[in-house]
Amino acid sequence: MPKSLPEYGSVPGRRSARCGEIVGGHERLEVLIHALERRQRIVELTRESGRVSVLDLAAQLQVAQETVRRDLAELEVQGLITRVHGGALPADRIEFEGDVGSRRARNPEEKARIARRAVEEIHDAETVFLDEGSTAGYVAKALNPSHHLTVVTASVPVVLSTHAHPLITVVLLGGTVRSRSIAASGELTSRILGDLVIDVAFLGTNGISLKHGLTCPDLSVAAVKRAAIAAARRVVLVTDSTKFGLNSFASFGTIKDLDSIVTGSAAPRRTVELIRNQRVQVVLV
Template identity: 35%
Template sequence: MLAEERRRKILELIRENGSVKVSELGKLFRVSEPTIRQDLYKLEKSGAVVRCHGGAYLKTLPESVQTLSLEHKENMELKARIGRKAAEFVEPNSTIILDSGTTVTELAKNIIHIQGLRVITNALNIALLLGVEPTIEIHMTGGEFKRPTLSLTGEKAASFFDNMHADRLFLAAAGVSLREGLTYPGISDLPVKRAMIESSDEVFLLVDSTKIHKHAFAAINVLDQIDYLITDEGISEKDRSEFEKLGIKVIIAESDDPSSRSGMGSGGGSLFPST
Protein backbone atom coordinates (compact mmCIF):
# COMPACT_ATOMS: atom_id res chain seq x y z
CA MET A 1 0.00 0.00 0.00
CA LEU A 2 1.34 3.42 -0.95
CA ALA A 3 1.94 5.90 1.86
CA GLU A 4 -0.71 8.34 0.59
CA GLU A 5 -3.37 5.61 0.47
CA ARG A 6 -2.39 4.37 3.93
CA ARG A 7 -2.72 7.87 5.37
CA ARG A 8 -6.13 8.24 3.75
CA LYS A 9 -7.28 4.99 5.37
CA ILE A 10 -5.79 6.04 8.72
CA LEU A 11 -7.75 9.29 8.53
CA GLU A 12 -10.93 7.33 7.74
CA LEU A 13 -10.33 5.21 10.85
CA ILE A 14 -9.76 8.29 12.99
CA ARG A 15 -12.92 9.95 11.65
CA GLU A 16 -14.88 6.77 12.37
CA ASN A 17 -13.46 5.84 15.78
CA GLY A 18 -12.33 9.24 17.09
CA SER A 19 -8.83 8.12 17.97
CA VAL A 20 -6.19 5.54 17.07
CA LYS A 21 -3.14 3.93 18.65
CA VAL A 22 0.22 3.68 16.93
CA SER A 23 0.69 0.05 17.97
CA GLU A 24 -2.69 -1.02 16.57
CA LEU A 25 -2.15 0.83 13.29
CA GLY A 26 1.26 -0.78 12.87
CA LYS A 27 -0.27 -4.25 13.13
CA LEU A 28 -3.25 -3.33 10.96
CA PHE A 29 -1.19 -1.97 8.07
CA ARG A 30 1.81 -4.23 8.65
CA VAL A 31 4.33 -1.41 8.85
CA SER A 32 6.71 -0.24 11.57
CA GLU A 33 5.61 2.06 14.37
CA PRO A 34 8.05 4.81 13.23
CA THR A 35 6.31 4.71 9.83
CA ILE A 36 2.92 5.15 11.51
CA ARG A 37 4.26 8.02 13.61
CA GLN A 38 5.42 9.73 10.42
CA ASP A 39 1.97 9.21 8.92
CA LEU A 40 0.34 10.80 11.98
CA TYR A 41 2.82 13.67 11.88
CA LYS A 42 1.81 14.45 8.28
CA LEU A 43 -1.90 14.17 9.13
CA GLU A 44 -1.38 16.56 12.03
CA LYS A 45 0.39 19.00 9.72
CA SER A 46 -2.69 18.92 7.48
CA GLY A 47 -4.78 20.11 10.44
CA ALA A 48 -7.07 17.06 10.62
CA VAL A 49 -5.76 15.32 13.75
CA VAL A 50 -3.91 15.97 16.96
CA ARG A 51 -1.09 13.64 17.99
CA CYS A 52 -0.94 12.42 21.56
CA HIS A 53 1.15 9.91 23.47
CA GLY A 54 0.89 6.61 21.63
CA GLY A 55 -1.57 7.75 18.98
CA ALA A 56 -3.75 10.56 17.67
CA TYR A 57 -7.31 11.84 17.84
CA LEU A 58 -9.64 13.87 15.65
CA LYS A 59 -9.10 17.60 16.13
CA THR A 60 -12.79 18.42 16.39
CA LEU A 61 -13.57 15.53 18.73
CA PRO A 62 -13.65 17.22 22.18
CA GLU A 63 -16.07 19.94 21.07
CA SER A 64 -18.27 17.47 19.18
CA VAL A 65 -18.70 15.21 22.22
CA GLN A 66 -19.38 18.13 24.55
CA THR A 67 -22.08 19.49 22.27
CA LEU A 68 -23.44 16.07 21.22
CA SER A 69 -22.67 16.89 17.59
CA LEU A 70 -22.03 14.20 14.99
CA GLU A 71 -18.87 14.38 12.91
CA HIS A 72 -20.11 13.24 9.49
CA LYS A 73 -22.10 16.20 8.13
CA GLU A 74 -21.60 15.81 4.40
CA ASN A 75 -24.67 15.86 2.11
CA MET A 76 -27.00 16.87 4.92
CA GLU A 77 -29.76 18.00 2.54
CA LEU A 78 -29.88 14.52 1.00
CA LYS A 79 -29.77 12.88 4.43
CA ALA A 80 -32.62 15.05 5.69
CA ARG A 81 -34.79 14.01 2.75
CA ILE A 82 -33.95 10.35 3.28
CA GLY A 83 -34.77 10.69 6.98
CA ARG A 84 -38.16 12.23 6.23
CA LYS A 85 -38.97 9.50 3.72
CA ALA A 86 -37.91 6.74 6.10
CA ALA A 87 -40.19 8.17 8.79
CA GLU A 88 -43.17 7.26 6.59
CA PHE A 89 -42.39 3.60 7.29
CA VAL A 90 -42.49 3.91 11.09
CA GLU A 91 -45.84 2.76 12.45
CA PRO A 92 -47.40 3.60 15.83
CA ASN A 93 -47.02 0.95 18.53
CA SER A 94 -44.21 -0.84 16.68
CA THR A 95 -40.75 -1.92 17.78
CA ILE A 96 -37.91 -0.49 15.72
CA ILE A 97 -34.12 -0.54 15.80
CA LEU A 98 -32.37 2.71 14.97
CA ASP A 99 -28.72 2.56 13.98
CA SER A 100 -26.35 5.46 14.72
CA GLY A 101 -25.23 8.21 12.35
CA THR A 102 -26.41 11.41 10.73
CA THR A 103 -28.96 9.93 8.31
CA VAL A 104 -30.74 7.84 10.95
CA THR A 105 -30.66 10.84 13.27
CA GLU A 106 -32.62 12.75 10.60
CA LEU A 107 -35.17 9.92 10.69
CA ALA A 108 -35.39 10.16 14.48
CA LYS A 109 -36.20 13.88 14.25
CA ASN A 110 -39.30 13.01 12.22
CA ILE A 111 -40.84 10.34 14.46
CA ILE A 112 -41.04 12.08 17.83
CA HIS A 113 -44.80 12.54 17.31
CA ILE A 114 -45.49 8.83 16.64
CA GLN A 115 -47.25 7.24 19.59
CA GLY A 116 -46.36 4.02 21.37
CA LEU A 117 -42.98 3.36 19.79
CA ARG A 118 -40.48 0.99 21.33
CA VAL A 119 -37.03 2.07 20.10
CA ILE A 120 -33.85 0.04 20.43
CA THR A 121 -30.71 1.99 19.60
CA ASN A 122 -26.96 2.15 20.11
CA ALA A 123 -26.91 5.94 19.52
CA LEU A 124 -26.76 8.17 22.59
CA ASN A 125 -27.92 11.26 20.72
CA ILE A 126 -30.96 9.45 19.31
CA ALA A 127 -31.88 8.12 22.76
CA LEU A 128 -31.74 11.65 24.18
CA LEU A 129 -33.67 13.08 21.22
CA LEU A 130 -36.54 10.59 21.45
CA GLY A 131 -36.38 10.18 25.21
CA VAL A 132 -38.13 13.52 25.75
CA GLU A 133 -41.37 11.97 24.47
CA PRO A 134 -43.05 10.04 27.33
CA THR A 135 -44.92 7.72 24.95
CA ILE A 136 -41.69 6.42 23.36
CA GLU A 137 -39.97 3.58 25.16
CA ILE A 138 -36.17 3.63 24.74
CA HIS A 139 -33.80 0.67 25.08
CA MET A 140 -30.03 1.18 24.73
CA THR A 141 -27.23 -1.26 24.11
CA GLY A 142 -24.11 -1.41 26.18
CA GLY A 143 -20.66 -1.46 24.66
CA GLU A 144 -17.65 0.72 23.91
CA PHE A 145 -18.29 4.43 23.33
CA LYS A 146 -17.45 5.58 19.80
CA ARG A 147 -17.18 9.35 19.94
CA PRO A 148 -17.65 10.55 16.32
CA THR A 149 -21.01 8.78 15.99
CA LEU A 150 -21.97 9.17 19.69
CA SER A 151 -22.69 5.45 19.65
CA LEU A 152 -21.96 2.23 21.48
CA THR A 153 -20.19 -0.51 19.59
CA GLY A 154 -18.31 -3.80 19.82
CA GLU A 155 -19.24 -7.30 20.92
CA LYS A 156 -21.07 -6.15 24.06
CA ALA A 157 -23.32 -3.91 21.98
CA ALA A 158 -23.96 -6.80 19.59
CA SER A 159 -24.82 -9.23 22.39
CA PHE A 160 -27.58 -6.89 23.55
CA PHE A 161 -29.63 -8.06 20.56
CA ASP A 162 -29.60 -11.72 21.63
CA ASN A 163 -33.24 -12.82 21.87
CA MET A 164 -34.41 -9.36 20.77
CA HIS A 165 -37.07 -8.89 18.09
CA ALA A 166 -37.97 -5.77 16.13
CA ASP A 167 -40.48 -5.09 13.39
CA ARG A 168 -38.12 -2.91 11.40
CA LEU A 169 -34.47 -1.87 11.39
CA PHE A 170 -33.26 1.42 9.95
CA LEU A 171 -29.61 0.80 9.14
CA ALA A 172 -26.70 3.07 8.18
CA ALA A 173 -23.53 2.38 6.22
CA ALA A 174 -20.43 4.28 5.16
CA GLY A 175 -20.74 2.70 1.72
CA VAL A 176 -22.63 0.05 -0.19
CA SER A 177 -21.08 -2.12 -2.87
CA LEU A 178 -22.86 -4.64 -5.06
CA ARG A 179 -19.80 -6.87 -4.76
CA GLU A 180 -18.77 -6.38 -1.10
CA GLY A 181 -22.05 -5.44 0.56
CA LEU A 182 -22.08 -2.82 3.32
CA THR A 183 -18.74 -1.17 4.01
CA TYR A 184 -17.47 0.63 7.11
CA PRO A 185 -14.17 2.34 8.02
CA GLY A 186 -13.72 0.26 11.20
CA ILE A 187 -14.40 -3.31 12.23
CA SER A 188 -15.95 -2.75 15.68
CA ASP A 189 -19.38 -2.01 14.21
CA LEU A 190 -19.60 -5.14 12.07
CA PRO A 191 -20.94 -7.49 14.76
CA VAL A 192 -23.44 -4.82 15.84
CA LYS A 193 -24.81 -4.34 12.33
CA ARG A 194 -25.11 -8.09 11.83
CA ALA A 195 -26.91 -8.54 15.17
CA MET A 196 -29.34 -5.73 14.34
CA ILE A 197 -30.15 -7.31 10.98
CA GLU A 198 -30.73 -10.76 12.47
CA SER A 199 -33.12 -9.29 15.07
CA SER A 200 -35.40 -7.55 12.56
CA ASP A 201 -38.30 -8.66 10.38
CA GLU A 202 -37.60 -5.96 7.78
CA VAL A 203 -34.40 -4.05 7.08
CA PHE A 204 -34.32 -0.55 5.60
CA LEU A 205 -30.88 0.67 4.49
CA LEU A 206 -30.60 4.46 4.57
CA VAL A 207 -27.76 5.79 2.40
CA ASP A 208 -27.45 8.77 0.07
CA SER A 209 -26.40 8.09 -3.50
CA THR A 210 -22.82 9.29 -2.94
CA LYS A 211 -22.24 6.16 -0.84
CA ILE A 212 -23.12 3.74 -3.64
CA HIS A 213 -19.94 1.99 -4.84
CA LYS A 214 -18.05 3.62 -1.98
CA HIS A 215 -15.53 1.25 -0.43
CA ALA A 216 -14.29 1.41 3.14
CA PHE A 217 -11.90 -0.64 5.25
CA ALA A 218 -14.26 -3.39 6.41
CA ALA A 219 -17.32 -5.00 4.88
CA ILE A 220 -20.19 -7.40 5.60
CA ASN A 221 -21.92 -8.98 2.64
CA VAL A 222 -25.53 -8.92 3.83
CA LEU A 223 -27.32 -7.46 0.83
CA ASP A 224 -29.47 -10.58 0.65
CA GLN A 225 -30.92 -9.53 4.03
CA ILE A 226 -31.78 -5.95 3.02
CA ASP A 227 -35.44 -5.42 2.11
CA TYR A 228 -35.47 -1.73 1.19
CA LEU A 229 -32.90 0.87 0.12
CA ILE A 230 -33.96 4.46 0.76
CA THR A 231 -31.76 6.86 -1.18
CA ASP A 232 -31.99 9.97 -3.36
CA GLU A 233 -32.52 10.50 -7.08
CA GLY A 234 -28.76 10.57 -7.64
CA ILE A 235 -28.80 6.77 -7.93
CA SER A 236 -28.31 5.64 -11.53
CA GLU A 237 -30.93 3.54 -13.30
CA LYS A 238 -28.30 0.81 -13.73
CA ASP A 239 -27.58 0.66 -9.99
CA ARG A 240 -31.27 0.77 -9.16
CA SER A 241 -31.85 -2.18 -11.48
CA GLU A 242 -28.98 -4.13 -9.95
CA PHE A 243 -30.30 -3.65 -6.42
CA GLU A 244 -33.78 -4.68 -7.45
CA LYS A 245 -32.39 -7.82 -9.08
CA LEU A 246 -31.12 -8.71 -5.61
CA GLY A 247 -34.66 -8.35 -4.24
CA ILE A 248 -34.05 -4.93 -2.68
CA LYS A 249 -36.87 -2.44 -3.25
CA VAL A 250 -35.41 1.00 -4.01
CA ILE A 251 -37.31 3.97 -2.56
CA ILE A 252 -36.40 7.45 -3.75
CA ALA A 253 -36.54 10.39 -1.33
CA GLU A 254 -37.40 13.02 -3.90
CA SER A 255 -36.39 16.65 -3.80
CA ASP A 256 -39.03 19.30 -3.17
CA ASP A 257 -37.69 21.01 -6.30
CA PRO A 258 -39.50 19.49 -9.33
CA SER A 259 -36.66 20.50 -11.67
CA SER A 260 -34.29 18.12 -9.89
CA ARG A 261 -36.48 15.12 -10.75
CA SER A 262 -35.93 15.20 -14.48
CA GLY A 263 -34.87 11.91 -16.00
CA MET A 264 -36.37 9.81 -13.23
CA GLY A 265 -39.13 8.48 -15.45
CA SER A 266 -41.66 6.48 -13.50
CA GLY A 267 -39.27 6.03 -10.54
CA GLY A 268 -39.54 7.54 -7.09
CA GLY A 269 -41.04 6.74 -3.75
CA SER A 270 -44.56 6.54 -5.14
CA LEU A 271 -43.83 3.00 -6.34
CA PHE A 272 -43.76 1.89 -2.72
CA PRO A 273 -46.66 3.18 -0.66
CA SER A 274 -45.79 4.49 2.76
CA THR A 275 -47.28 3.00 5.86
Protein backbone atom coordinates in the same frame (compact mmCIF):
# COMPACT_ATOMS: atom_id res chain seq x y z
CA MET B 1 -18.40 43.11 -68.25
CA PRO B 2 -17.39 43.94 -64.70
CA LYS B 3 -16.35 41.08 -62.44
CA SER B 4 -18.90 40.05 -59.83
CA LEU B 5 -18.04 40.83 -56.21
CA PRO B 6 -17.17 37.94 -53.90
CA GLU B 7 -20.13 36.77 -51.84
CA TYR B 8 -20.55 38.30 -48.33
CA GLY B 9 -17.78 40.76 -49.15
CA SER B 10 -15.12 38.10 -48.65
CA VAL B 11 -11.83 37.78 -50.43
CA PRO B 12 -11.99 35.31 -53.37
CA GLY B 13 -11.22 31.79 -52.27
CA ARG B 14 -11.95 32.44 -48.57
CA ARG B 15 -15.55 31.13 -48.50
CA SER B 16 -14.52 27.54 -49.11
CA ALA B 17 -11.88 27.83 -46.43
CA ARG B 18 -14.47 29.25 -44.06
CA CYS B 19 -16.80 26.31 -44.76
CA GLY B 20 -13.91 23.97 -44.03
CA GLU B 21 -13.41 25.69 -40.71
CA ILE B 22 -17.11 25.24 -39.88
CA VAL B 23 -17.00 21.54 -40.76
CA GLY B 24 -13.84 21.13 -38.72
CA GLY B 25 -15.49 22.93 -35.81
CA HIS B 26 -18.43 20.54 -35.90
CA GLU B 27 -16.06 17.58 -35.89
CA ARG B 28 -14.16 18.95 -32.90
CA LEU B 29 -17.45 19.59 -31.08
CA GLU B 30 -18.57 16.02 -31.75
CA VAL B 31 -15.27 14.66 -30.43
CA LEU B 32 -15.66 16.82 -27.32
CA ILE B 33 -19.21 15.57 -26.71
CA HIS B 34 -18.08 11.94 -27.05
CA ALA B 35 -15.26 12.58 -24.58
CA LEU B 36 -17.63 14.14 -22.04
CA GLU B 37 -20.07 11.23 -22.36
CA ARG B 38 -17.23 8.73 -22.03
CA ARG B 39 -15.85 10.43 -18.93
CA GLN B 40 -19.29 10.59 -17.34
CA ARG B 41 -19.60 6.84 -17.92
CA ILE B 42 -16.18 6.28 -16.36
CA VAL B 43 -17.29 8.12 -13.21
CA GLU B 44 -20.48 6.02 -13.07
CA LEU B 45 -18.56 2.75 -13.50
CA THR B 46 -16.06 3.77 -10.85
CA ARG B 47 -18.77 4.53 -8.32
CA GLU B 48 -20.71 1.35 -9.18
CA SER B 49 -17.71 -0.98 -8.86
CA GLY B 50 -15.66 0.83 -6.23
CA ARG B 51 -12.53 0.33 -8.35
CA VAL B 52 -11.97 0.11 -12.11
CA SER B 53 -8.99 -0.85 -14.24
CA VAL B 54 -7.72 0.85 -17.37
CA LEU B 55 -7.90 -2.49 -19.19
CA ASP B 56 -11.56 -3.09 -18.33
CA LEU B 57 -12.58 0.49 -19.11
CA ALA B 58 -10.89 0.35 -22.50
CA ALA B 59 -12.74 -2.87 -23.32
CA GLN B 60 -16.14 -1.61 -22.12
CA LEU B 61 -15.86 1.78 -23.79
CA GLN B 62 -14.16 0.39 -26.92
CA VAL B 63 -11.34 2.91 -26.87
CA ALA B 64 -7.56 2.71 -26.55
CA GLN B 65 -6.02 2.33 -23.10
CA GLU B 66 -4.13 5.58 -23.65
CA THR B 67 -7.47 7.35 -24.20
CA VAL B 68 -8.70 5.97 -20.88
CA ARG B 69 -5.53 7.16 -19.13
CA ARG B 70 -6.04 10.67 -20.51
CA ASP B 71 -9.67 10.58 -19.35
CA LEU B 72 -8.63 9.45 -15.87
CA ALA B 73 -6.03 12.21 -15.67
CA GLU B 74 -8.66 14.82 -16.56
CA LEU B 75 -11.23 13.37 -14.14
CA GLU B 76 -8.68 13.40 -11.32
CA VAL B 77 -7.97 17.08 -11.99
CA GLN B 78 -11.73 17.67 -11.70
CA GLY B 79 -11.78 15.82 -8.38
CA LEU B 80 -14.13 13.09 -9.62
CA ILE B 81 -11.83 10.06 -9.30
CA THR B 82 -8.56 9.11 -7.67
CA ARG B 83 -6.02 7.36 -9.88
CA VAL B 84 -4.24 4.28 -8.55
CA HIS B 85 -1.86 1.88 -10.25
CA GLY B 86 -3.65 0.39 -13.24
CA GLY B 87 -6.99 2.11 -12.66
CA ALA B 88 -9.02 4.42 -10.45
CA LEU B 89 -11.14 4.71 -7.30
CA PRO B 90 -14.05 7.04 -6.54
CA ALA B 91 -12.68 10.36 -5.31
CA ASP B 92 -14.66 10.13 -2.08
CA ARG B 93 -13.93 6.50 -1.26
CA ILE B 94 -14.18 6.16 2.48
CA GLU B 95 -11.25 4.52 4.27
CA PHE B 96 -11.69 6.29 7.59
CA GLU B 97 -14.74 7.71 9.29
CA GLY B 98 -15.25 11.23 10.51
CA ASP B 99 -16.75 12.13 13.84
CA VAL B 100 -20.50 12.41 14.24
CA GLY B 101 -20.49 16.18 13.74
CA SER B 102 -18.53 16.15 10.49
CA ARG B 103 -20.67 13.37 9.03
CA ARG B 104 -23.89 15.17 9.92
CA ALA B 105 -22.62 18.22 8.05
CA ARG B 106 -22.43 16.33 4.76
CA ASN B 107 -25.50 16.42 2.49
CA PRO B 108 -27.89 17.61 5.23
CA GLU B 109 -30.84 18.37 2.94
CA GLU B 110 -30.69 14.97 1.26
CA LYS B 111 -30.38 13.19 4.60
CA ALA B 112 -33.39 15.07 5.95
CA ARG B 113 -35.47 14.01 2.91
CA ILE B 114 -34.33 10.42 3.34
CA ALA B 115 -35.30 10.49 7.02
CA ARG B 116 -38.77 11.89 6.37
CA ARG B 117 -39.44 9.13 3.84
CA ALA B 118 -37.80 6.41 5.92
CA VAL B 119 -40.14 6.85 8.90
CA GLU B 120 -43.02 5.88 6.61
CA GLU B 121 -41.51 2.37 6.60
CA ILE B 122 -42.44 1.94 10.27
CA HIS B 123 -46.14 1.37 9.53
CA ASP B 124 -47.57 -0.40 12.60
CA ALA B 125 -44.23 -1.58 13.99
CA GLU B 126 -43.88 -1.46 17.76
CA THR B 127 -40.09 -1.80 18.02
CA VAL B 128 -37.43 -0.24 15.81
CA PHE B 129 -33.65 -0.23 15.89
CA LEU B 130 -31.85 3.00 15.01
CA ASP B 131 -28.24 2.65 14.01
CA GLU B 132 -25.44 5.06 14.86
CA GLY B 133 -24.43 7.53 12.16
CA SER B 134 -25.61 10.80 10.71
CA THR B 135 -28.47 9.59 8.52
CA ALA B 136 -29.94 7.48 11.33
CA GLY B 137 -29.67 10.60 13.47
CA TYR B 138 -31.89 12.42 11.02
CA VAL B 139 -34.36 9.51 11.18
CA ALA B 140 -34.46 9.88 14.97
CA LYS B 141 -35.33 13.57 14.63
CA ALA B 142 -38.05 12.77 12.09
CA LEU B 143 -39.83 10.30 14.38
CA ASN B 144 -43.29 11.42 15.44
CA PRO B 145 -45.28 8.22 15.95
CA SER B 146 -49.02 8.18 16.48
CA HIS B 147 -48.76 4.98 18.51
CA HIS B 148 -46.39 3.76 21.23
CA LEU B 149 -42.98 2.96 19.81
CA THR B 150 -39.89 1.40 21.42
CA VAL B 151 -36.61 2.66 19.96
CA VAL B 152 -33.59 0.44 20.51
CA THR B 153 -30.23 2.07 19.86
CA ALA B 154 -26.57 2.11 20.82
CA SER B 155 -26.29 5.79 19.91
CA VAL B 156 -26.35 8.54 22.52
CA PRO B 157 -27.30 11.22 19.92
CA VAL B 158 -30.33 9.10 18.96
CA VAL B 159 -31.34 8.91 22.63
CA LEU B 160 -31.11 12.68 22.95
CA SER B 161 -33.31 13.13 19.86
CA THR B 162 -36.06 10.70 20.92
CA HIS B 163 -36.28 10.36 24.70
CA ALA B 164 -38.60 13.35 25.25
CA HIS B 165 -41.37 12.17 22.91
CA PRO B 166 -44.37 11.01 25.01
CA LEU B 167 -45.02 7.94 22.83
CA ILE B 168 -41.41 6.76 22.52
CA THR B 169 -39.65 4.45 24.96
CA VAL B 170 -35.89 4.32 24.42
CA VAL B 171 -33.72 1.28 25.14
CA LEU B 172 -30.02 2.20 25.17
CA LEU B 173 -27.71 -0.73 24.48
CA GLY B 174 -24.61 -1.05 26.65
CA GLY B 175 -21.04 -1.49 25.55
CA THR B 176 -17.86 0.43 24.90
CA VAL B 177 -18.66 3.95 23.73
CA ARG B 178 -16.64 5.15 20.76
CA SER B 179 -15.69 8.82 20.94
CA ARG B 180 -16.14 9.44 17.19
CA SER B 181 -19.78 8.36 17.08
CA ILE B 182 -20.73 8.61 20.79
CA ALA B 183 -22.25 5.14 20.40
CA ALA B 184 -21.64 1.76 21.97
CA SER B 185 -20.24 -1.13 19.95
CA GLY B 186 -18.50 -4.44 20.33
CA GLU B 187 -19.31 -7.87 21.70
CA LEU B 188 -21.44 -6.76 24.66
CA THR B 189 -23.60 -4.51 22.49
CA SER B 190 -24.04 -7.25 19.89
CA ARG B 191 -24.90 -9.85 22.52
CA ILE B 192 -27.64 -7.69 24.08
CA LEU B 193 -29.08 -6.93 20.66
CA GLY B 194 -29.04 -10.62 19.82
CA ASP B 195 -31.53 -11.29 22.65
CA LEU B 196 -34.11 -8.89 21.18
CA VAL B 197 -36.74 -9.10 18.45
CA ILE B 198 -36.94 -5.95 16.32
CA ASP B 199 -39.76 -5.13 13.92
CA VAL B 200 -37.79 -2.72 11.73
CA ALA B 201 -34.06 -1.96 11.80
CA PHE B 202 -32.85 1.28 10.24
CA LEU B 203 -29.20 0.90 9.30
CA GLY B 204 -26.66 3.29 7.89
CA THR B 205 -23.56 2.40 5.89
CA ASN B 206 -20.25 3.89 4.86
CA GLY B 207 -20.34 2.08 1.55
CA ILE B 208 -22.65 0.02 -0.63
CA SER B 209 -21.54 -1.81 -3.75
CA LEU B 210 -22.73 -4.74 -5.82
CA LYS B 211 -19.47 -6.60 -5.24
CA HIS B 212 -18.82 -6.04 -1.54
CA GLY B 213 -22.30 -5.28 -0.21
CA LEU B 214 -22.52 -3.15 2.94
CA THR B 215 -19.34 -1.97 4.63
CA CYS B 216 -18.09 0.28 7.43
CA PRO B 217 -14.62 1.15 8.76
CA ASP B 218 -14.82 -0.53 12.19
CA LEU B 219 -15.10 -4.25 13.01
CA SER B 220 -16.89 -3.66 16.32
CA VAL B 221 -19.50 -1.45 14.60
CA ALA B 222 -19.93 -4.03 11.85
CA ALA B 223 -20.70 -6.65 14.52
CA VAL B 224 -23.53 -4.51 15.92
CA LYS B 225 -24.98 -3.94 12.46
CA ARG B 226 -24.90 -7.70 11.74
CA ALA B 227 -26.66 -8.37 15.04
CA ALA B 228 -29.35 -5.84 14.12
CA ILE B 229 -29.90 -7.53 10.76
CA ALA B 230 -30.24 -10.90 12.49
CA ALA B 231 -32.68 -9.53 15.09
CA ALA B 232 -34.96 -7.62 12.71
CA ARG B 233 -38.02 -8.76 10.80
CA ARG B 234 -37.42 -5.98 8.26
CA VAL B 235 -34.19 -4.13 7.44
CA VAL B 236 -34.23 -0.64 5.91
CA LEU B 237 -30.97 0.93 4.75
CA VAL B 238 -30.93 4.72 5.00
CA THR B 239 -28.01 6.22 3.09
CA ASP B 240 -27.26 9.26 1.01
CA SER B 241 -26.46 8.70 -2.66
CA THR B 242 -22.72 9.39 -2.27
CA LYS B 243 -22.20 6.01 -0.56
CA PHE B 244 -22.94 3.98 -3.70
CA GLY B 245 -19.85 2.39 -5.21
CA LEU B 246 -17.81 2.94 -2.04
CA ASN B 247 -16.16 0.17 -0.06
CA SER B 248 -14.89 0.43 3.49
CA PHE B 249 -12.95 -2.02 5.66
CA ALA B 250 -15.48 -4.29 7.36
CA SER B 251 -18.41 -6.05 5.71
CA PHE B 252 -21.62 -6.35 7.73
CA GLY B 253 -24.16 -7.57 5.20
CA THR B 254 -25.19 -8.18 1.63
CA ILE B 255 -27.72 -6.35 -0.46
CA LYS B 256 -30.02 -9.37 -0.16
CA ASP B 257 -30.12 -8.82 3.62
CA LEU B 258 -32.12 -5.66 2.98
CA ASP B 259 -35.83 -5.24 2.47
CA SER B 260 -35.67 -1.58 1.46
CA ILE B 261 -33.20 1.18 0.68
CA VAL B 262 -34.16 4.84 1.06
CA THR B 263 -31.64 7.07 -0.65
CA GLY B 264 -31.20 10.23 -2.69
CA SER B 265 -32.32 10.61 -6.28
CA ALA B 266 -28.70 10.96 -7.45
CA ALA B 267 -27.99 7.28 -6.74
CA PRO B 268 -26.52 5.55 -9.85
CA ARG B 269 -29.45 4.37 -11.97
CA ARG B 270 -27.85 1.19 -13.25
CA THR B 271 -26.91 0.10 -9.72
CA VAL B 272 -30.41 0.90 -8.48
CA GLU B 273 -31.95 -1.29 -11.18
CA LEU B 274 -29.58 -4.18 -10.42
CA ILE B 275 -30.49 -3.92 -6.73
CA ARG B 276 -34.20 -3.90 -7.56
CA ASN B 277 -33.62 -7.05 -9.62
CA GLN B 278 -32.60 -8.69 -6.32
CA ARG B 279 -36.12 -7.95 -4.99
CA VAL B 280 -34.99 -5.12 -2.76
CA GLN B 281 -37.18 -2.03 -2.75
CA VAL B 282 -35.26 1.16 -3.57
CA VAL B 283 -36.95 4.47 -2.77
CA LEU B 284 -35.39 7.57 -4.33
CA VAL B 285 -36.12 10.93 -2.71
